[in-house]
Amino acid sequence: MRISVIGLGRLGLVHAAALASLGHTVVGVEANTQRVRKILDGTHEMHEPGLVELVRTALTDGTLDVTGEPSAARGASAHFLTVGTPELAPNEGFDPSYLENALRSLVPSLQPGDLVIGKSTVPPGTAAALAAQLHRESPGAELAWNPEFLAEGTAVRDTLAPHRLIYGVSSLEAARLLDEVYAPILDRGTQRVITDLATAELVKLATNAFLATKISFINTIAQLAATSGADALQTAQILGADPRIGASHLNPGLGYGGGCLPKDTRGLAHYAQRAGAIEAAQFFTQVDTINAAQRQHIAEWVIAQLSGHQDSQVAILGASFKAETDDIRESPSIALAHALMSAGLRVRIADPVVTASRGEDSRLEFVRTAEEAMREADVTLVATAWPEYRRLNPAALLPMVRRPLIVDTRHCLDSEDWRNASWDYRSMFNLSLH
Numbered sequence: 308m309r310i311s312v313i314g315l316g317r318l319g320l321v322h323a324a325a326l327a328s329l330g331h332t333v334v335g336v337e338a339n340t341q342r343v344r345k346i347l348d349g350t351h352e353m354h355e356p357g358l359v360e361l362v363r364t365a366l367t368d369g370t371l372d373v374t375g376e377p378s379a380a381r382g383a384s385a386h387f388l389t390v391g392t393p394e395l396a397p398n399e400g401f402d403p404s405y406l407e408n409a410l411r412s413l414v415p416s417l418q419p420g421d422l423v424i425g426k427s428t429v430p431p432g433t434a435a436a437l438a439a440q441l442h443r444e445s446p447g448a449e450l451a452w453n454p455e456f457l458a459e460g461t462a463v464r465d466t467l468a469p470h471r472l473i474y475g476v477s478s479l480e481a482a483r484l485l486d487e488v489y490a491p492i493l494d495r496g497t498q499r500v501i502t503d504l505a506t507a508e509l510v511k512l513a514t515n516a517f518l519a520t521k522i523s524f525i526n527t528i529a530q531l532a533a534t535s536g537a538d539a540l541q542t543a544q545i546l547g548a549d550p551r552i553g554a555s556h557l558n559p560g561l562g563y564g565g566g567c568l569p570k571d572t573r574g575l576a577h578y579a580q581r582a583g584a585i586e587a588a589q590f591f592t593q594v595d596t597i598n599a600a601q602r603q604h605i606a607e608w609v610i611a612q613l614s615g616h617q618d619s620q621v622a623i624l625g626a627s628f629k630a631e632t633d634d635i636r637e638s639p640s641i642a643l644a645h646a647l648m649s650a651g652l653r654v655r656i657a658d659p660v661v662t663a664s665r666g667e668d669s670r671l672e673f674v675r676t677a678e679e680a681m682r683e684a685d686v687t688l689v690a691t692a693w694p695e696y697r698r699l700n701p702a703a704l705l706p707m708v709r710r711p712l713i714v715d716t717r718h719c720l721d722s723e724d725w726r727n728a729s730w731d732y733r734s735m736f737n738l739s740l741h
């Protein structure tokens with residue numbers, strides 16, 4: 308099938324290349340011309356395991372074309388909208404204008420019978436409004452919603468082998484066309500659920516809000532463990548072993564970040580507020596507040612540790628919001644760095660893939676390696692669980708720092724190794740924060 312994908316960001320590029328690998332002929336339309344050029348010449352900076360190879364193969368064998376020209380979508384039968392839905396402002400809800408503009412740019416290329424499929428994350432009602440827009444501007448085409456559940460760091464795998472596919476559709480023809488798109492995935496027995504537009508929209512937001520809630524929940528329990536003498540990590544493990552609860556998203560630590568969980572949880576709170584569901588709005592707002600408090604607690608503790616010391620330096624290991632991605636959108640690590648710098652501390656931040664140019668903040672001092680960040684450091688904070696930090700040699704690092712104090716906010720180091728090498732190793736939850 309010929310397919311267009313509008314918006315080649317972290318979701319869209321993976322989706323376009325994955326559909327090409329499934330045997331479709333895909334044209335990706337991207338408004339940012341610099342990004343188009345970088346995708347075509349193989350220098351796009353997105354760090355996502357398997358993505359470079361997937362895109363290169365699809366471009367080389369001609370199953371994927373990438374362009375800035377919306378009219379290139381003409382001739383495709385399925386058109387995926389994968390543009391961003393950022394917040395209008397913090398706690399102000401989602402901005403639908405990228406979707407509206409993408410749809411408007413697509414309309415001249417649509418033929419009767421074409422299916423436009425939203426993949427972006429939106430509050431219920433957005434798809435219905437876009438369907439009305441489509442009905443006015445291109446009456447023969449139809450709109451469906453097929454939310455995406457990929458996680459950054461495993462985006463290629465999640466796209467090619469999803470847990471299930473959700474079709475929000477208004478007709479069986481739309482479901483049939485989506486079945487054709489995903490035929491190789493469905494043939495492997497992948498579950499697909501057919502539902503209406505609003506349910507498809509809500510299921511996606513609810514999923515992210517639930518995952519965020521699990522993270523904030525375990526962080527509140529870990530705080531209680533710290534004040535009660537219980538073991539925070541073991542408590543989390545025991546809870547996670549209960550099949551009714553499940554272990555995913557139950558690692559206490561610095562909290563969540565990225566382009567999805569924070570925005571989607573606040574977006575659901577905003578949607579609930581507008582719907583008059585006040586308790587629901589307060590609930591999701593509180594999930595977000597607890598998340599922000601994690602980094603604030605750590606920042607306050609570090610500032611207190613270093614008060615009275617001149618020229619104190621902090622090393623932060625990890626800039627991306629989690630390992631295996633270069634995404635620093637709402638990264639807890641970057642927020643922590645800002646809080647420490649505001650208190651007058653010098654902060655060096657290391658990351659294996661995020662560099663100063665991607666950091667997009669000239670005030671932050673980015674270095675490549677942990678060793679560079681830790682030189683003369685008074686406190687070292689592990690903020691992202693990159694595998695390379697697990698392999699650090701604590702004995703070799705000891706002479707480099709001013710003070711051998713390390714706080715593992717992701718609980719990814721071997722505490723015994725560090726303590727045996729004379730480091731003052733602290734888990735995030737034995738800091739005496741209160």
Ligand SMILES: NC(=O)c1ccc[n+]([C@@H]2O[C@H](COP(=O)([O-])OP(=O)(O)OC[C@H]3O[C@@H](n4cnc5c(N)ncnc54)[C@H](O)[C@@H]3O)[C@@H](O)[C@H]2O)c1
Binds near residue numbers: 314319426459
């Ligand atoms: N990143 C994820 O892990 C993920 C996972 C699931 C769902 N989502 C959702 O997918 C959507 C996209 O997220 P993202 O992270 O890929 O965002 P992104 O900002 O990385 O990518 C959006 C891309 O769309 C392009 N664009 C905007 N308007 C356009 C237009 N009219 N025509 C062509 N291109 C246009 C932008 O230039 C950008 O490259 C959001 O709603 C997000 O919540 C993201």
